[in-house]
Amino acid sequence: ADHSVSISRNDWENEYDYIIVGGGSAGAVMANRLSEDADKKVLLLEAGGSENILSDVPLAAATLQMTPIDWAYQTEPQEASCFGLVNRRSRWPRGRVLGGSSVLNYMLYIRGNKRDYNRWAAEGADGWSWPEVFPYFLKSEDNQDEHIASNGYHRTGGYLTVSSTPDPTPIAVAFPEAGKQLGYPNVDLNGPLQTGFAIPQGTIRRGSRCSTSKAFLQPARSRPNLHVVTFAYVTRILFNEHRRAVGVQFERFALQHVVYARKEIILSGGSINSPQLLMLSGIGPAQHLASLGIPVIADLPVGDNLQDHIYPAVPFKVDRKVSIVQRRVVTLPNLISYLSLGRGPLTAFGGVEGLGFIKTKYANASDDWPDFQIHMLTGSLVSDDGQTFRRVQGVTKELYEQVYVPYQSYDTFSMYPVMLRPKSRGHVRLRSSSPNDPPLIDPRYLTHPDDIHSMVEAMKISIAVGLAPAYREFGTELFGTSFPGCEIYELYSDPYLACVARVYTSTIYHPVGTCRMGAYDDPRTVVDPQLRVKGVHGLRVVDASIIPTHISGNTNAPAIMIAEKAADMIKGRQLESYEPEQGSNSLAQPVGPPRHRASRNAAVIHAHPAALAIHSPRQKPHVRNPPAPRRAENISHQQFQRQQQQQQMNNNTSTLPSAESPSIYQFALGDLPN
Numbered sequence: 001a002d003h004s005v006s007i008s009r010n011d012w013e014n015e016y017d018y019i020i021v022g023g024g025s026a027g028a029v030m031a032n033r034l035s036e037d038a039d040k041k042v043l044l045l046e047a048g049g050s051e052n053i054l055s056d057v058p059l060a061a062a063t064l065q066m067t068p069i070d071w072a073y074q075t076e077p078q079e080a081s082c083f084g085l086v087n088r089r090s091r092w093p094r095g096r097v098l099g100g101s102s103v104l105n106y107m108l109y110i111r112g113n114k115r116d117y118n119r120w121a122a123e124g125a126d127g128w129s130w131p132e133v134f135p136y137f138l139k140s141e142d143n144q145d146e147h148i149a150s151n152g153y154h155r156t157g158g159y160l161t162v163s164s165t166p167d168p169t170p171i172a173v174a175f176p177e178a179g180k181q182l183g184y185p186n187v188d189l190n191g192p193l194q195t196g197f198a199i200p201q202g203t204i205r206r207g208s209r210c211s212t213s214k215a216f217l218q219p220a221r222s223r224p225n226l227h228v229v230t231f232a233y234v235t236r237i238l239f240n241e242h243r244r245a246v247g248v249q250f251e252r253f254a255l256q257h258v259v260y261a262r263k264e265i266i267l268s269g270g271s272i273n274s275p276q277l278l279m280l281s282g283i284g285p286a287q288h289l290a291s292l293g294i295p296v297i298a299d300l301p302v303g304d305n306l307q308d309h310i311y312p313a314v315p316f317k318v319d320r321k322v323s324i325v326q327r328r329v330v331t332l333p334n335l336i337s338y339l340s341l342g343r344g345p346l347t348a349f350g351g352v353e354g355l356g357f358i359k360t361k362y363a364n365a366s367d368d369w370p371d372f373q374i375h376m377l378t379g380s381l382v383s384d385d386g387q388t389f390r391r392v393q394g395v396t397k398e399l400y401e402q403v404y405v406p407y408q409s410y411d412t413f414s415m416y417p418v419m420l421r422p423k424s425r426g427h428v429r430l431r432s433s434s435p436n437d438p439p440l441i442d443p444r445y446l447t448h449p450d451d452i453h454s455m456v457e458a459m460k461i462s463i464a465v466g467l468a469p470a471y472r473e474f475g476t477e478l479f480g481t482s483f484p485g486c487e488i489y490e491l492y493s494d495p496y497l498a499c500v501a502r503v504y505t506s507t508i509y510h511p512v513g514t515c516r517m518g519a520y521d522d523p524r525t526v527v528d529p530q531l532r533v534k535g536v537h538g539l540r541v542v543d544a545s546i547i548p549t550h551i552s553g554n555t556n557a558p559a560i561m562i563a564e565k566a567a568d569m570i571k572g573r574q575l576e577s578y579e580p581e582q583g584s585n586s587l588a589q590p591v592g593p594p595r596h597r598a599s600r601n602a603a604v605i606h607a608h609p610a611a612l613a614i615h616s617p618r619q620k621p622h623v624r625n626p627p628a629p630r631r632a633e634n635i636s637h638q639q640f641q642r643q644q645q646q647q648q649m650n651n652n653t654s655t656l657p658s659a660e661s662p663s664i665y666q667f668a669l670g671d672l673p674n
């Protein structure tokens with residue numbers, strides 16, 4: 001296995017060319033790329049410390065949550081979801097460590113769909129279309145799987161190692177097979193066709209986690225012009241009278257310090273902390289800042305447009321010993337195999353061994369733009385006897401005991417249908433003017449009426465996958481226990497599935513959008529397409545918070561891409577646009593080294609009104625949902641249900657699309673437990 005060595009220091013200078021706030025997925029890339037130029041002095045300030053030997057173990061991912069390397073946020077109580085979570089709050093881990101959330105994440109390497117980026121560009125993010133971002137995915141990539149590396153969509157030689165787990169379980173091997181049985185091809189999920197199933201690739205190197213700290217900071221550790229200071233929590237960005245960001249104030253071991261930037265300050269604190277720090281520094285919604293007594297420097301919609309990826313669990317039991325069960329897997333021989341060879345079950349990406357991009361009936365059938373991504377976990381809440389997953393997800397005792405405990409002595413696996421382009425929007429705000437108060441996070445999950453309908457369809461497809469012949473040979477059955485609050489519905493009926501989605505609402509940890517990028521004159525944007533904060537000088541945001549509309553996949557590779565591209569913007573250059581020819585999945589065409597072109601003249605591009613129209617929520621006439629009740633804290637799930645039923649009777653129409661269940665679900669229904 002590949003372990004990191006310390007690169008931080010205890011001293012620093014008064015002034016640097018660039019100060020980077022946050023050494024996470026994006027910040028680590030920025031630190032490396034900006035310090036490539038030996039003439040530029042770069043300071044990276046990171047609130048946390050360094051990763052450790054436990055965080056290197058891929059299977060241990062969940063155990064890192066709620067430890068000192070996690071900011072351990074919680075959302076506000078949700079009004080239309082999370083009924084089965086303690087206090088109806090979703091737990092939001094975020095890395096507080098060099099490497100940021102790439103140290104806590106499940107390592108899955110997915111770039112998203114080309115249409116996601118073309119939509120960004122169409123909505124005003126000039127320069128961010130697929131051909132313009134694709135070379136930046138390649139730039140960092142070092143793909144270790146020969147058959148994938150040579151298919152024209154990948155490369156070798158970059159800093160970020162991408163490879164497959166060496167020893168998939170039988171449950172994993174069955175996953176692409178089950179996909180095929182339902183008509184989904186087996187594909188390279190980052191290749192020409194996204195709709196399909198695969199055993200995924202992830203950011204691991206010789207079987208152990210390849211965080212961005214390992215990938216990008218380690219190789220730069222001997223550069224004298226790069227200073228990395230850990231345990232440095234930045235509490236304010238300082239502006240001069242011309243609204244130029246000139247320095248930052250930070251807290252380190254209970255002392256306050258100030259450092260100054262000659263050229264720029266780059267904010268890479270992630271989707272929660274970047275908006276928090278902007279607001280603490282006077283950049284945000286004017287009224288909100290004024291209400292907390294923070295002087296306003298720029299009135300911008302910071303913290304709005306919060307989007308996340310969520311899923312409900314669809315658990316199965318099997319009658320063979322084929323899945324990942326903690327007490328069988330965390331053994332000395334497996335530890336030795338991991339440490340000496342980088343092999344064995346400890347190399348599994350947090351237990352996620354299958355990814356399938358699927359399309360519900362709400363997605364455009366003729367387009368390769370899947371609306372859900374099944375994450376197949378080779379286990380469930382009982383796989384660790386309720387010790388870790390249940391605790392870090394904040395699942396209530398009632399839910400755990402009612403749904404899962406009856407299956408405690410079985411091997412299990414779960415399908416997690418993750419909604420890729422949710423319509424619900426939330427926000428991040430300050431709780432107070434103190435940097436030591438965690439920000440207020442309200443994702444408002446499932447508040448848009450369309451989201452629950454597509455979720456139900458995706459759950460049906462997930463059920464069909466789990467009951468496909470490839471899985472039946474393990475004696476697979478759906479759980480026959482009912483989720484608390486959903487007992488009144490027929491098991492696995494549409495209303496039951498909708499209820500489960502609102503009870504067991506989990507995040508897959510992809511919050512984005514809170515410092516939205518787009519056209520300068522678009523009132524919804526915080527940064528322009530060069531990622532410069534509007535209305536001030538010398539300040540950029542470079543992390544997942546700039547994502548204007550969610551991407552169809554996991555967000556680590558996109559955060560790295562964003563930083564690769566931003567670093568070149570600062571250097572005044574961009575890679576040539578490039579996109580492989582469609583349909584060349586089998587082409588063994590090596591991708592050449594990236595080439596640069598002179599930067600285009602930046603910033604102010606007007607969003608095309610027609611493109612913006614994509615954004616207006618379309619109400620489907622036949623699927624109306626009741627408005628969500630206003631105050632989350634005051635109602636129970638039963639009350640929520642009653643309100644729904646009442647509304648349904650008033651409307652005299654089904655709250656769910658009742659007809660036309662996909663035929664694959666009919667096929668699966670034959671196998672429902674009694």
Ligand SMILES: Cc1cc2nc3c(=O)[nH]c(=O)nc-3n(C[C@H](O)[C@H](O)[C@H](O)COP(=O)(O)OP(=O)(O)OC[C@H]3O[C@@H](n4cnc5c(N)ncnc54)[C@H](O)[C@@H]3O)c2cc1C
Binds near residue numbers: 046102105510
């Ligand atoms: C549990 C989990 C599982 C995930 N699984 C996957 C996966 O399998 N695949 C995938 O692609 N994505 C996954 N993600 C998401 C992905 O890791 C993140 O989207 C990505 O890391 C975000 O990068 P970022 O640079 O925006 O922020 P981060 O990586 O979170 O970096 C922000 C950094 O800034 C530091 N910081 C914040 N505020 C300050 C401050 N004021 N002063 C100093 N430092 C500060 C933080 O400590 C942190 O190091 C997962 C995330 C989590 C949490």
